[in-house]
Amino acid sequence: MTDPYKGFSRRRFLKTAGAAGIGSLLAGGVAAAAPTEQPATPRPTATQVPTRLFGKTGQQVSILSLGGMFDLAANQLMLRQAVQWGVTYWDTADCYHEGSEKGIGKYFAKYPQDREKIFLVTKSDERKPKGISGLLERSLERLNTDYIDLYFIHGVRSIDELDNDVRRWAEQAKADQKIRYFGFSTHRNMAPLMQAAAKLGWIDGIMMKYNFRNMHTPDMQAAVAACIQAGIGLTAMKTQAEGSWFDWSKTDRTASQLAEHFKQKGWSEEQAKLKAVWQNPHIASICSQMDSMRLLKANVDASVDTTSLTSKDVALLQAYACATSEHYCADCADICEAAVPHQIPISDIMRYHMYCRHYGRPEWAKQHFAALPEKVREQLMTTDFAAAEARCPQRMPITRLMREALEDFA
Numbered sequence: 001m002t003d004p005y006k007g008f009s010r011r012r013f014l015k016t017a018g019a020a021g022i023g024s025l026l027a028g029g030v031a032a033a034a035p036t037e038q039p040a041t042p043r044p045t046a047t048q049v050p051t052r053l054f055g056k057t058g059q060q061v062s063i064l065s066l067g068g069m070f071d072l073a074a075n076q077l078m079l080r081q082a083v084q085w086g087v088t089y090w091d092t093a094d095c096y097h098e099g100s101e102k103g104i105g106k107y108f109a110k111y112p113q114d115r116e117k118i119f120l121v122t123k124s125d126e127r128k129p130k131g132i133s134g135l136l137e138r139s140l141e142r143l144n145t146d147y148i149d150l151y152f153i154h155g156v157r158s159i160d161e162l163d164n165d166v167r168r169w170a171e172q173a174k175a176d177q178k179i180r181y182f183g184f185s186t187h188r189n190m191a192p193l194m195q196a197a198a199k200l201g202w203i204d205g206i207m208m209k210y211n212f213r214n215m216h217t218p219d220m221q222a223a224v225a226a227c228i229q230a231g232i233g234l235t236a237m238k239t240q241a242e243g244s245w246f247d248w249s250k251t252d253r254t255a256s257q258l259a260e261h262f263k264q265k266g267w268s269e270e271q272a273k274l275k276a277v278w279q280n281p282h283i284a285s286i287c288s289q290m291d292s293m294r295l296l297k298a299n300v301d302a303s304v305d306t307t308s309l310t311s312k313d314v315a316l317l318q319a320y321a322c323a324t325s326e327h328y329c330a331d332c333a334d335i336c337e338a339a340v341p342h343q344i345p346i347s348d349i350m351r352y353h354m355y356c357r358h359y360g361r362p363e364w365a366k367q368h369f370a371a372l373p374e375k376v377r378e379q380l381m382t383t384d385f386a387a388a389e390a391r392c393p394q395r396m397p398i399t400r401l402m403r404e405a406l407e408d409f410a
């Protein structure tokens with residue numbers, strides 16, 4: 001084993017560091033001007049999650065969205081509680097856990113009056129109109145509904161995937177009242193994709209990886225501005241900005257300081273990372289996978305707490321981001337993947353490591369890895385990643401992590 005910290009979960013670290021409570025698994029953000037330091041105040045009890053306008057749609061959405069990449073069929077009480085706390089933006093996908101869409105459908109069968117309260121998102125992995133239609137029909141059936149509020153093409157990698165055929169499909173699906181709005185999610189090359197989408201004129205919403213690490217970069221700030229100008233509603237995901245690996249011998253002190261600082265303010269580190277994103281008023285909502293009632297409560301508490309992050313809070317998050325940059329894949333896939341042959345999806349594999357090591361979900365990592373073409377998996381063993389490593393702005397140990405993917409996920 002080359003990495004002594006491999007498998008050392010974030011949760012275990014939080015326990016070790018004595019962080020307060022537990023927050024979101026996923027989060028992101030832009031920073032508006034930070035206010036000056038304020039004395040700690042008691043945290044409020046959860047009431048109703050605030051709402052924000054979603055782009056030009058005129059639709060108000062809850063600023064906290066329930067990410068449904070788990071078995072919602074087995075978590076019906078949580079859906080009920082989410083509605084009661086005002087977490088009324090629900091996110092799922094055709095490809096998620098079998099119990100995700102079906103779980104929401106089960107809930108709507110029991111509480112049909114709640115359907116109109118929910119801003120419902122699901123996603124298609126297909127790109128051709130016929131395939132998208134097939135998946136939409138399957139989603140409608142599983143979800144036990146006649147319409148989807150916002151329908152995403154899932155994991156868009158290039159703006160070329162959103163061609164005129166897709167545009168016509170979206171227009172027809174709206175005319176048929178099967179979807180209200182249309183957009184896409186993306187994990188890679190986010191800023192260029194957002195810029196290109198802003199020029200299309202027919203994209204209503206985008207969900208992108210957005211967090212305290214990338215929110216300050218000029219590229220992401222310009223991309224957000226372009227989308228806002230174009231009236232595109234923005235949902236942040238991966239807002240906790242978890243890494244693909246750890247070396248806490250280098251970063252333990254910074255992480256401990258961060259956790260202790262926010263504990264003194266009555267927040268967990270995870271809640272603070274959510275607040276960093278919400279501090280940008282242009283982000284309509286944060287999609288967070290909340291697979292326990294405790295996590296749902298912690299995130300709802302953070303959303304209703306109106307205390308802003310101070311300049312010191314923001315500076316500490318940035319210091320932590322710097323200290324741990326080599327652990328975090330920024331999904332600038334064009335940079336590293338252009339340096340290796342065989343179209344190996346380096347940034348995707350980095351995400352699978354994150355699923356395994358931070359989310360504690362090795363089965364997700366294995367499932368995604370198994371979906372890669374067999375040839376790509378074979379080429380991982382023999383490809384020389386030195387040029388990719390040399391280009392990586394995060395200085396990630398790409399060679400080692402690609403080999404470990406073979407050891408851990410194959």
Ligand code: SF4
Pocket residue numbers: 328329330331332333334335336337346347350391392393394395396398
């Ligand atoms: S491995 Fe490095 S270059 Fe490649 S996508 Fe991740 S951060 Fe960017």
